[in-house]
Amino acid sequence: MERIELANQKAVETMLAGDPVLVDVVTAGDVIPALTEAKLILHAGPPISWERMCGPMQGAVAGIAVFEGWATDLDDATKKAASGEFEFQPNHHHSAVGPMTGMTTRSQPVMVVLNRTSGNHAYCCINEGLGKVMRFGGNDASVLQRLAWLKDALAPLMSAAIKHSEGINLKNIVARGLTMGDEMHQRNVACSGLLLRELAPHMAAVSTDSKLLSEALRFMGSNDQFFLNVGMATGKAIMDPVRDIAHSTVVTAMSRNGTDFGIRVSGLGDQWFTAPVEMPEGLYFPGFSEADANPDMGDSTIVETIGLGGFAMGASPAVAGFVGAGAASDAAIFTKDMSEICCAENPEWSIPGMDYLGVPTGIDIRRVVDVGVAPTINTGIAHKKPGIGQVGAGVVRAPMRCFTDALRAFAVKEGVA
Amino acid sequence: MERIELANQKAVETMLAGDPVLVDVVTAGDVIPALTEAKLILHAGPPISWERMCGPMQGAVAGIAVFEGWATDLDDATKKAASGEFEFQPNHHHSAVGPMTGMTTRSQPVMVVLNRTSGNHAYCCINEGLGKVMRFGGNDASVLQRLAWLKDALAPLMSAAIKHSEGINLKNIVARGLTMGDEMHQRNVACSGLLLRELAPHMAAVSTDSKLLSEALRFMGSNDQFFLNVGMATGKAIMDPVRDIAHSTVVTAMSRNGTDFGIRVSGLGDQWFTAPVEMPEGLYFPGFSEADANPDMGDSTIVETIGLGGFAMGASPAVAGFVGAGAASDAAIFTKDMSEICCAENPEWSIPGMDYLGVPTGIDIRRVVDVGVAPTINTGIAHKKPGIGQVGAGVVRAPMRCFTDALRAFAVKEGVA
Numbered sequence: 018m019e020r021i022e023l024a025n026q027k028a029v030e031t032m033l034a035g036d037p038v039l040v041d042v043v044t045a046g047d048v049i050p051a052l053t054e055a056k057l058i059l060h061a062g063p064p065i066s067w068e069r070m071c072g073p074m075q076g077a078v079a080g081i082a083v084f085e086g087w088a089t090d091l092d093d094a095t096k097k098a099a100s101g102e103f104e105f106q107p108n109h110h111h112s113a114v115g116p117m118t119g120m121t122t123r124s125q126p127v128m129v130v131l132n133r134t135s136g137n138h139a140y141c142c143i144n145e146g147l148g149k150v151m152r153f154g155g156n157d158a159s160v161l162q163r164l165a166w167l168k169d170a171l172a173p174l175m176s177a178a179i180k181h182s183e184g185i186n187l188k189n190i191v192a193r194g195l196t197m198g199d200e201m202h203q204r205n206v207a208c209s210g211l212l213l214r215e216l217a218p219h220m221a222a223v224s225t226d227s228k229l230l231s232e233a234l235r236f237m238g239s240n241d242q243f244f245l246n247v248g249m250a251t252g253k254a255i256m257d258p259v260r261d262i263a264h265s266t267v268v269t270a271m272s273r274n275g276t277d278f279g280i281r282v283s284g285l286g287d288q289w290f291t292a293p294v295e296m297p298e299g300l301y302f303p304g305f306s307e308a309d310a311n312p313d314m315g316d317s318t319i320v321e322t323i324g325l326g327g328f329a330m331g332a333s334p335a336v337a338g339f340v341g342a343g344a345a346s347d348a349a350i351f352t353k354d355m356s357e358i359c360c361a362e363n364p365e366w367s368i369p370g371m372d373y374l375g376v377p378t379g380i381d382i383r384r385v386v387d388v389g390v391a392p393t394i395n396t397g398i399a400h401k402k403p404g405i406g407q408v409g410a411g412v413v414r415a416p417m418r419c420f421t422d423a424l425r426a427f428a429v430k431e432g433v434a
Numbered sequence: 435m436e437r438i439e440l441a442n443q444k445a446v447e448t449m450l451a452g453d454p455v456l457v458d459v460v461t462a463g464d465v466i467p468a469l470t471e472a473k474l475i476l477h478a479g480p481p482i483s484w485e486r487m488c489g490p491m492q493g494a495v496a497g498i499a500v501f502e503g504w505a506t507d508l509d510d511a512t513k514k515a516a517s518g519e520f521e522f523q524p525n526h527h528h529s530a531v532g533p534m535t536g537m538t539t540r541s542q543p544v545m546v547v548l549n550r551t552s553g554n555h556a557y558c559c560i561n562e563g564l565g566k567v568m569r570f571g572g573n574d575a576s577v578l579q580r581l582a583w584l585k586d587a588l589a590p591l592m593s594a595a596i597k598h599s600e601g602i603n604l605k606n607i608v609a610r611g612l613t614m615g616d617e618m619h620q621r622n623v624a625c626s627g628l629l630l631r632e633l634a635p636h637m638a639a640v641s642t643d644s645k646l647l648s649e650a651l652r653f654m655g656s657n658d659q660f661f662l663n664v665g666m667a668t669g670k671a672i673m674d675p676v677r678d679i680a681h682s683t684v685v686t687a688m689s690r691n692g693t694d695f696g697i698r699v700s701g702l703g704d705q706w707f708t709a710p711v712e713m714p715e716g717l718y719f720p721g722f723s724e725a726d727a728n729p730d731m732g733d734s735t736i737v738e739t740i741g742l743g744g745f746a747m748g749a750s751p752a753v754a755g756f757v758g759a760g761a762a763s764d765a766a767i768f769t770k771d772m773s774e775i776c777c778a779e780n781p782e783w784s785i786p787g788m789d790y791l792g793v794p795t796g797i798d799i800r801r802v803v804d805v806g807v808a809p810t811i812n813t814g815i816a817h818k819k820p821g822i823g824q825v826g827a828g829v830v831r832a833p834m835r836c837f838t839d840a841l842r843a844f845a846v847k848e849g850v851a
Contacts, residue, residue: 193623196615196752197614197615197623197624198613198614198615198624198786206610206614207614207615207624207627210624210627210628210630210631211627213627213630213631213634214627214630214631214651214654214655214656215655217630217634217651217655218648218649218651218652218655219648221638221641221644221647221648221651222644222645222648224638224644227638227639227641227644228639230638231635231636231638231639232635234631234634234635234638235635237631238631238632238634238635239631334786334787335613335786337786338786344789345786345787345788345789345790346787346788346789369615369751369752369754369755369762370751370762370763370765370787371762371763372761372762372763373762
């Protein structure tokens with residue numbers, strides 16, 4: 018129907034016009050007021066209660082409650098969480114996103130991405146690196162110490178450096194990264210380096226502590242996934258202005274809390290359409306197997322929502338092996354499949370190895386249901402128990418039921434049911 | 435014949451065993467004693483007299499003579515060069531390499547790459563960046579000022595930082611770069627970033643001048659070709675131990691002085707086999723055309739000699755367009771062609787998009803002549819007049835005559851002529 022096509026065209030135009038720029042690192046409570054009005058913990062995915070949270074998310078909640086000084090230790094935090102002392106809401110309800118468990122609380126630093134076209138801001142915490150980390154449900158002293166260092170040491174330095182720059186143009190970094198083998202979900206080594214080389218001169222210019230400067234450059238430079246969280250805030254900043262276009266069937270968010278997968282659709286506003294998350298198929302780190310794995314989790318699927326991650330697999334033959342998605346030379350097949358369920362290609366984000374095909378842009382729930390192909394997601398895999406961390410990486414599909422349910426609701430709303 | 439096969443096997447094993455590490459930046463005169471015994475100027479390519487030098491090389495000679503204080507200005511330098519006041523020798527005769535004109539003189543800083551396996555060192559100057567630069571024949575005040583900054587500011591900082599590290603493992607950086615779209619000749623953006631992120635923390639740790647540190651990080655971080663010269667020293671460090679293996683038909687150096695192309699072959703020691711250089715076919719910067727172009731020039735073909743550059747085109751679909759080599763998706767064809775003229779594939783330097791095919795390694799002059807395919811080289815193109823600089827980038831072939839002449843000499847030496 019023409020009104021849907023026109024609405025989707027507007028949705029895609031809004032996406033392509035998005036101009037995300039990294040403009041600051043601030044304290045979450047300063048930009049998300051709700052965080053300071055209660056003991057509020059923002060989490061990845063659609064809304065969920067404590068009881069239904071998976072192991073790593075409960076573990077992360079316990080850890081972050083200790084970090085915030087709301088509990089004396091992990092046991093105390095767990096009891097308090099179970100007794101209802103903390104509030105839980107999705108990051109997505111507060112212009113924020115977070116990888117895996119996605120904990121965002123008042124004291125944590127968040128990076129700020131401004132969409133210069135629409136004027137909206139999006140927030141995401143700083144990537145902690147690999148190993149035992151809170152996003153994968155880690156919560157011991159080493160995890161909390163790192164969060165404290167991010168807050169007290171790295172964040173102020175990054176903030177000053179970003180302000181000393183004129184902001185970091187993220188559309189350009191993503192464009193460049195796609196020519197360098199990144200898909201921005203499970204592979205961010207190129208974008209992390211491109212960001213570092215832009216920020217490093219400003220960090221040096223503003224630093225008053227050469228030991229901290231050296232540590233900060235080492236931390237950022239040795240974390241191949243540093244850019245993931247920047248890319249996620251980029252995705253949120255691009256998609257939020259698309260959230261409420263009447264008659265549009267374009268997906269504005271895909272997200273998982275480790276229990277449910279949820280999507281939002283532009284013409285249906287902020288309603289979540291959820292279904293149980295699936296289990297990634299992938300490769301496990303030595304000593305771990307599928308028996309250890311938690312189902313799919315995190316807000317990081319916002320990068321697939323803007324055409325990256327599993328949608329840009331063709332740009333990243335090296336990631337195909339890492340996530341166990343078959344031969345490197347088959348990576349392009351994933352991108353071609355995703356083109357079938359999208360409205361457009363992004364001419365500014367193109368894939369050299371596919372003769373500069375633009376990444377698939379604007380997931381159309383009608384096409385997903387018609388073609389019968391659900392979005393492909395490249396994801397990290399968390400251990401299902403709290404406190405352990407990442408055990409592998411893989412590929413997972415968004416559950417088809419989210420799309421069929423959304424399409425049914427859309428038909429009702431449009432009066433064509 | 436078996437003795438040739440065995441000799442080539444040894445040559446390839448020596449190449450693959452090479453372990454290049456960036457260990458220092460020093461003053462060229464301190465490590466190449468001949469530079470201080472006369473007014474000696476080392477240049478790219480096989481030996482050449484002043485009279486036969488092309489425009490940009492004469493321009494660079496004039497510039498570097500002023501830089502060294504051997505002439506009052508460019509005119510004076512040109513007269514002195516013509517009257518025989520300076521000596522000219524190839525970089526390759528002194529464990530060194532240099533891009534394009536390849537000027538190496540006593541006062542300039544050179545990066546030092548140690549081959550830990552064989553214990554030999556190789557030297558290359560620091561990349562000057564793009565625009566008007568000496569390697570492309572630029573020689574005005576801005577060019578000499580930049581050389582002075584490299585010598586007085588960047589080199590001491592890099593030297594201290596490298597020593598503060600345990601040396602930078604270059605085999606690993608190249609391996610990673612091949613998964614990130616670099617071929618290490620016309621595309622070095624990934625390796626430049628990987629090197630910067632390793633060096634930056636050490637630069638911060640040793641720096642006593644935050645303004646210089648910021649400038650240095652900006653200079654390195656904004657030069658996508660910064661790694662080229664490191665990669666060249668890597669190639670020289672890997673190939674020098676292969677220089678004199680009896681009965682081997684493996685090419686140990688390919689190099690051009692802008693007038694002649696020269697190759698050396700392991701079983702034939704240090705003899706050069708030369709032929710007139712060819713004209714690259716490529717793409718020109720706005721305002722320039724083939725009529726402005728100087729023929730092929732520089733020691734940078736040492737990277738093709740170790741299987742990178744045009745040999746690794748399949749790793750770098752984005753470079754195919756930049757050098758005018760056809761569709762991005764055709765890049766793999768160049769690599770496959772080069773496999774036909776090489777003895778082996780390098781299992782540690784592999785190309786994800788070609789399902790981890792190792793780069794073609796060990797150019798065999800017999801195969802080049804048999805198959806009738808000359809090595810493919812990705813190259814920058816200099817203006818043919820002195821003082822102007824780079825005008826484009828393209829692809830060029832090594833002249834077949836170098837290989838037929840070398841094979842004839844080899845047959846005579848082996849007594850099978």
